[in-house]
Amino acid sequence: MLEVKNLMVFFENAIALNDLSLEVEKGKIVAVLGSNSAGKTTLMNTISGLLVDMKKKEDRRGGERITLLGALKFEGEDILTIKPSLRVRKGIVLSRERHPVFRESDVVENLKIAGYLTEKHKVKEEMEDVFQLFPHLTKLRHRKAGLLSGGEQQMLAIGMALVARPRLLLMDEPLLGLSPAIQSDLARAIRDIHKKNITILVTEQFARPLMPIIDRGYVIENGMLVISGTREELADNPEVRASYLGV
Numbered sequence: 001m002l003e004v005k006n007l008m009v010f011f012e013n014a015i016a017l018n019d020l021s022l023e024v025e026k027g028k029i030v031a032v033l034g035s036n037s038a039g040k041t042t043l044m045n046t047i048s049g050l051l052v053d054m055k056k057k058e059d060r061r062g063g064e065r066i067t068l069l070g071a072l073k074f075e076g077e078d079i080l081t082i083k084p085s086l087r088v089r090k091g092i093v094l095s096r097e098r099h100p101v102f103r104e105s106d107v108v109e110n111l112k113i114a115g116y117l118t119e120k121h122k123v124k125e126e127m128e129d130v131f132q133l134f135p136h137l138t139k140l141r142h143r144k145a146g147l148l149s150g151g152e153q154q155m156l157a158i159g160m161a162l163v164a165r166p167r168l169l170l171m172d173e174p175l176l177g178l179s180p181a182i183q184s185d186l187a188r189a190i191r192d193i194h195k196k197n198i199t200i201l202v203t204e205q206f207a208r209p210l211m212p213i214i215d216r217g218y219v220i221e222n223g224m225l226v227i228s229g230t231r232e233e234l235a236d237n238p239e240v241r242a243s244y245l246g247v
């Protein structure tokens with residue numbers, strides 16, 4: 001479904017992604033594991049197209065030079081340079097790391113805002129699906145997003161991505177900073193999302209809460225691919241066990 005080939009991203013002369021290649025097969029849950037500044041967010045921004053927007057902005061104000069090389073294909077079509085909204089229409093939707101939900105708007109309003117590219121009657125359906133997926137949000141419908149806990153905001157951020165009707169859902173560190181109990185709740189929710197026929201690419205620093213649900217994973221360090229394999233292969237790899245599973 002998604003093919004990343006020899007991707008290179010430079011911020012000025014610093015290299016953020018270095019000759020990175022990976023594939024996401026349709027119907028799978030794929031993880032990208034990497035420590036701080038490994039390049040996880042840069043990869044997600046490249047796939048969702050946010051990087052193209054950043055690059056345009058920087059070029060216009062004569063700021064930092066962002067260079068983007070390589071190939072990015074979605075269902076065989078080259079999408080490396082098309083704008084983010086077009087990618088959303090194709091079904092590529094990003095749930096960003098620590099997404100700044102609209103703090104002054106309530107939960108329902110946030111979901112509506114997120115559905116601006118979706119047909120109105122479908123937004124309603126999708127919203128009900130979100131409340132089914134996260135029953136906990138139901139009683140918080142009219143609470144301002146800024147007053148939600150970290151875990152609740154993360155549920156909302158994921159809900160906002162779902163309202164845009166993804167076929168490939170990109171999740172950048174959805175478990176970041178949450179308690180182990182909430183992390184396993186969210187991992188379960190990710191599995192439920194996957195059951196709705198949504199392919200998932202998810203990044204994390206620590207693999208443990210994700211391991212039970214992924215089909216395969218890639219480990220990146222300094223923007224480079226160092227290990228890849230199925231869940232079983234990763235779970236058996238001593239390096240992965242030491243650095244990403246803490247065993």
Ligand SMILES: Nc1ncnc2c1ncn2[C@@H]1O[C@H](COP(=O)(O)OP(=O)(O)OP(=O)(O)O)[C@@H](O)[C@H]1O
Nearest residue numbers: 011015016034035036037038039040041042043205
């Ligand atoms: N806008 C930018 N300008 C300059 N350098 C950047 C920019 N964005 C990212 N970088 C650099 O690119 C590298 C990869 O950063 P990135 O944010 O993708 O890592 P990450 O894996 O998401 O890290 P974290 O776990 O902290 O979220 C880092 O060295 C970072 O400093």
Ligand SMILES: [Mg+2]
Nearest residue numbers: 040041042097
């Ligand atoms: Mg990041």
